[in-house]
Amino acid sequence: MARRILWRLAGLVPLLFVISLLVFFIAQAGPADPVKDVLSQKMSPGQIEQIRAAYGLDRPAWQQYLSWLGDMFTNGGGISLSVRSPVSGIVFPAFVNTLILIAGATACTVVLGVAIGYLSGIRHGRLTDRIVMLFVQVGSNLPVYWFGLIIIWLTAVRLKWLPAGGMHDLRGDGGFGDLLLHLIAPAFAASLVSMLIIARFVRAAVIESEQSDYIRTYRSQGFGRAAILGKHIGRNILSPIVNITGLTVGSVLTGVVFVETIFSWPGIGSVLLNAIAGSDYPVIQSGILLVATTFVLVNLVTDVLLDLLNPRLRRGDA
Numbered sequence: 001m002a003r004r005i006l007w008r009l010a011g012l013v014p015l016l017f018v019i020s021l022l023v024f025f026i027a028q029a030g031p032a033d034p035v036k037d038v039l040s041q042k043m044s045p046g047q048i049e050q051i052r053a054a055y056g057l058d059r060p061a062w063q064q065y066l067s068w069l070g071d072m073f074t075n076g077g078g079i080s081l082s083v084r085s086p087v088s089g090i091v092f093p094a095f096v097n098t099l100i101l102i103a104g105a106t107a108c109t110v111v112l113g114v115a116i117g118y119l120s121g122i123r124h125g126r127l128t129d130r131i132v133m134l135f136v137q138v139g140s141n142l143p144v145y146w147f148g149l150i151i152i153w154l155t156a157v158r159l160k161w162l163p164a165g166g167m168h169d170l171r172g173d174g175g176f177g178d179l180l181l182h183l184i185a186p187a188f189a190a191s192l193v194s195m196l197i198i199a200r201f202v203r204a205a206v207i208e209s210e211q212s213d214y215i216r217t218y219r220s221q222g223f224g225r226a227a228i229l230g231k232h233i234g235r236n237i238l239s240p241i242v243n244i245t246g247l248t249v250g251s252v253l254t255g256v257v258f259v260e261t262i263f264s265w266p267g268i269g270s271v272l273l274n275a276i277a278g279s280d281y282p283v284i285q286s287g288i289l290l291v292a293t294t295f296v297l298v299n300l301v302t303d304v305l306l307d308l309l310n311p312r313l314r315r316g317d318a
Contacts, residue, residue, distance in 0.1 A: 005304055012296060019292045020072075024065050027285050055081070068285065077286035082278045087286045090271060095290055097167060098267035100179070101259070102252045104187030105194075109248045110241060112191075113198030120199065121206025133203075136196045144255050148189040148262040155185055165264035186263040190255070194248040201240045239309050246302030253291050 052058045056067050071078040076088030083090065120132040139147075156164035162185050163169065169178050209215055209228075218228045252259070256269035264270075268287055275283035 004307065008300055008303065012300065015296060016293060019296070020069060020289055021065070023285050023289045023292065024068060025061065027281050027288075028061055028064075055079075068282070071282075072286065072289070078282040080280055080283050082275070082280045082283075087282045090283055091268065091287050091290060094266060094271040095268045095287075095294075097265065098253075098256055098260070098269065100183065101186055101190065101256070101265060101267055102249055104183045105191040105252050106245055106248055108187050108191035109194045109198060110245060113195040113244075114202050114237075114241070116195070117199035117202025118206060121203040121210075124203075124207050124210075129203075132199075136199055139192055140196050142192065144189060144192070145258045145262055147192055148186070148259060151185045151189055152262070165262075167266055186259050186265050189263070190252045190259045191248060194244055194251060197247075198241055198244050201244070202237050205237045239306055242302060242305050242309065246298055249298045250295050253295055256291075 049058070056064055059067075068078060076086040077091065078087050079085065080087050080090055116132060116136070120129045120136075123129045123132075152164050155162040163182050165182075167179065167182050169182075215228055256267060257273055258269075259265065260267045260269040261273065268291060272284060272287045274280075275287065
């Protein structure tokens with residue numbers, strides 16, 4: 001198992017190198033000129049060239065790439081063109097906020113997904129099951145941005161249970177309770193699709209387990225229904241839950257612009273959206289590379305956990 005993990009870690013190096021190339025040169029291929037768009041509305045051509053030289057934008061693309069890659073390791077991603085500050089000071093705090101949103105969405109995915117699926121499974125064929133499956137079917141096809149607007153209208157406008165957006169109440173102390181209150185709605189919106197996928201897996205596992213011969217045998221021996229289902233269903237659905245949880249992180253990262261924009265969450269999606277609007281290439285490149293690297297690492301951790309949960313692979317490595 002250790003050898004398998006080391007091989008996968010080694011495989012990340014060329015993958016991340018290719019990702020960095022794509023991120024840099026796709027941004028370079030854009031039609032916008034960052035100097036003219038951001039810095040030089042009232043500058044002479046000579047001043048424009050001086051600024052271009054100061055940022056290294058007059059050099060060949062491959063030299064700019066090597067300089068940018070070096071800045072990623074030594075200079076915090078370089079200097080932002082729009083706010084004239086280190087990129088790391090812009091990108092990393094926003095990314096931490098996005099990680100908080102991802103953690104909340106992951107918790108909603110696992111807890112609510114398992115609960116919904118278990119409830120539907122043990123009530124299979126009854127009215128409760130039909131209602132839950134109707135909710136699952138409808139919810140799986142709802143766009144995130146539309147669902148987010150519905151949550152805001154219901155919880156903030158009509159019921160006034162939750163704040164409409166933001167990460168903290170500017171009039172409050174900004175403590176953990178305030179953060180948690182602001183996190184509930186965007187985390188639930190971001191986790192909807194993955195939560196319902198887990199619910200389907202759990203429901204199918206409950207139904208299959210209840211109809212199996214060994215469950216009937218355990219019942220005949222006097223074991224309780226809840227204990228039997230909890231033990232054996234947990235064993236059967238643990239791998240799908242880990243897999244879908246990894247996909248949740250990926251789906252939140254890819255759809256983070258929608259969620260953060262709707263709920264005014266100050267995360268990496270909002271930063272990238274503003275950077276794209278302002279042609280701030282250093283922020284765009286560093287932000288996208290950070291998101292892509294996180295996505296790759298989450299997939300690696302998910303694959304390793306799935307291998308650890310697979311007894312055949314453990315025996316094979318032994």
